Amino acid sequence: MTSVPLVPDIPAPPVIALRGVGLTYPGPPPVHALRPCDLVVRxxxxxTIIGPSGAGKSTFLNIIGLLDRHTSGTYELDGTDTGPLRDGDRTALRGRRVGFVFQSFHLLPHRTTCENVALALVYRGVGRRERMARAEQALRQVGLGARIHALPTTLSGGERQRVAIARALVGNPSLLLCDEPTGNLDTATADSILELIDELHRSGMTVLVITHDPAVALRGDRTLEIRDGLMTDRVAA
Structure with missing residues (x-):
């Protein structure tokens, strides 16, 4: 009888792995927008990430989303060291791995909801028929199956944010980055958007939310605070 060698389970790399990552703008005097920090997000x-205005939250998000380059340390996204990547490779990695949701919806007013969502796939070489099918699926995922052909100007604020979330999800990203996703919404609408983000998290999505609202921050598994460019883990503090 031939024995079958056991193959050990190899854990997937963390979605985010920062080692001494910081960003300093040259002076004089130099500005430490984000001081060197370590972070692992599985x-x-x-x-969730909180902190006052100007503390470095947006700088952190831009680094994680590959919009800005860190000036110190190592940042791995899904096991890929992002530091040596050329601009085109960074753009491609961002398009495959990261979905963005902002406070402003950034929807084209004269395109339907489905067309707005499908635009996220244009530069990934996806054919039009598949783009539209995947956009429709993403809209159904966020509860907008009945609004596929609507224009953004006919939608409520909450519906427009759901379209923006669908656009972030249509590329099947590893990471959903949300920057004040409820900042422009009333309380009831904000709650419905947060419930949607909770649902996405329960389905297995890795989520990072920047917020100024302590109540929103409590929805996360853990909360980080950024103040004066320095990041600390509130759970560990």
Missing amino acids: RGEFV
């Missing part, structure tokens, strides 16, 4: 985690 697949399926929900992490």
